[in-house]
Amino acid sequence: MSKILIIDDDFDICKLLTRFFSKHGYETFEAHNAKSAIDFLKETAVDLVLTDFRLPDEDGISLLQKIKLLRPQTLVIMITGYSDIRISVKAIKAGAFDYVTKPLHPDEILSTVKSALKKKNTVNTPAPAKQIPQRFIHGTSPESQNVLKHIKLVAPTQMTVVIEGETGTGKEYVANTIHNFSSRAGKPFVAVDCGALSKELAGSELFGHVKGAFTGAIAEKTGCFQEANGGTIFLDEIGNLPYEIQVKLLRVLQERKISKVGSNKEVPIDVRIVTATNDDLRKSVADGSFREDLYHRLNEFNITLSPLRKRKEDIILFANHFLRKANEDLGKDISGFSSDVVKIFNRYPWYGNLREMRNVVKRAALITQGEYIQQDALPHEITYHHADSFSFDHEEEENITDLKSSAEKAEKAAIIKALQETDNNKTKAAKVLKIDRKTLYNKLRDYAIDL
Missing domain, CATH: 3.40.50.300 (P-loop containing nucleotide triphosphate hydrolases)
Structure with a gap:
């Protein structure tokens, strides 16, 4: 029986995940902060750790490094919010097996855990070190x-x-x-x-x-x-x-x-x-x-x-590539994207580039039950940016006279520009904008900015 350690400071989420994985035949343990998790791992080996990135006493990257030092064979899956896509990518590069985003979908998290444990059982048999070649998909731009x-x-x-x-x-x-x-x-x-x-x-x-x-x-x-x-x-x-x-x-x-x-x-x-x-x-x-x-x-x-937004010819080519990968990983047979989704993809700025697109397509494929991925399978952030960029593209036709509306759009554009220039570093962006971090986070929430 595989052993899973669940780390989250939300007791309800821990209990929910514990019951869910126990029901599927796993032995589960709980920890509610990084220190108690490390103390537990010093005494007990587990096959997999499922941890929230944001813990009260430590961030997920730091905890991941300690786990890898203490238990190199233990696989780690990170739980993050959609706005933490770049952090999730860093976690994978630091040694995490994969990440799942909130809100959690039972099928998605179970599929990810099964894939991780299957890989662990495979790699634990001695074999020569050899990297499986990755297929490089080059665009037409x-x-x-x-x-x-x-x-x-x-x-x-x-x-x-x-x-x-x-x-x-x-x-x-x-x-x-x-x-x-x-x-x-x-x-x-x-x-x-x-x-x-x-x-x-x-x-x-x-x-x-x-x-x-x-x-x-x-x-x-x-x-x-x-x-x-x-x-x-x-x-x-x-x-x-x-x-x-x-x-x-x-x-x-x-x-x-x-x-x-x-x-x-x-x-x-x-x-x-x-x-x-x-x-x-x-x-x-x-x-x-x-x-x-x-x-x-x-x-x-x-x-x-x-960046992907500067090579528009490649957007749908890469989206189709990630859909093929998602079909393989999830056992799906989705044929493609609806015309509305194609338009949204072509208009969306893809600040997270290919990494963001891979995550969006895989999650949409998981949700989709029909032959084509529809707009309602996309995260709200994607469709919102689509609608917003569309209004900017047609601003001259809308004849905007509302001073408040114009000021808000200018402010939002300035925030997005500052985040891009600082690689989404909120502290640096706040300094560029000459506001404090709390004000910046309030404005990110008010304008639904999620880079």
Whole structure:
């Protein structure tokens, strides 16, 4: 019988999920904060942890890192709100198996748990480390065609690559495609989200540690560089790497050797490094937060990915791709999208890019009972943005004379622009707008802004 630990500070949700999973044959346990969850896991091994991202004493990413350090074989599924899509993506890159969004749908969460436990039972049998190649779907837009051309040019070389683009534009897929088109194909491909690495654990996660190297190091750990030996390591959000780790990474690039935390022994490695960022690393170099020598060692070749809203020709192509994947994952046979949904997709700005689209399509497929996905299967945020953008597109025809209405639209547009420029960082956006965080959150609620 598989064991599941449910972590949520809402006692009612915990009881509801406990009864639900017990009914389906799982042994369940409860914890209501991060500390009690970690204390429990120190004493008891479970197969899977289902945790809310927002806990009273710790956020989900930090808790996830501790769980992976304490119980590396335990799978973690994160529960988030729809507005936390980017956080959910970070959780996956930090080691979560998947995420589910509120409001919770029983069929969706059960399907995700079954998939996780099936994977756990499969990977627990010894097997050579090998990354299953991901299929890279390239668009028909000029921007997408140019990216594909650059991938084919750089892949056969051993050059380090920096991939630039907004969150969710497919940087990891591009990195994986470079790997699969190279002579290292079939060897390990290891992806690491540097933005999810705490200062304390970054060295251990990348280079490994020996037993007793620090509090909580109850066993020796193999780092990501050793796991990727012979293949490719993908360092996403490289600009967030702590400065002292940047120094160690530069030495790895120069000498092709690593040292585990707590050990002086050097281990030779043969790894190709591909990095990605949604920041301007040149600005980070200029302000001193990123080493210039490391930047030049990493940036032997550069690929820039355009946001989905700037390559309209690709929108429905990718939506159909994600629908095929959703059909496979959910055992569905949905033929496509209604004409209304196609129009909504083409008008929606897709601030979360491909990541957001994948989540929207999969959830819509789960809800849909007919042959085509209809508008009522989409999240309110998608249809609302559609209606709002439509009114902006036709503003000159509406002859708006209401001063209050015009001011509100201008204010909303300014908030959206600030969030885009700060990569949805609410604290930074509030500073740009010269308001406090509480005021910003109130306005996000009032205008139903959900980026």
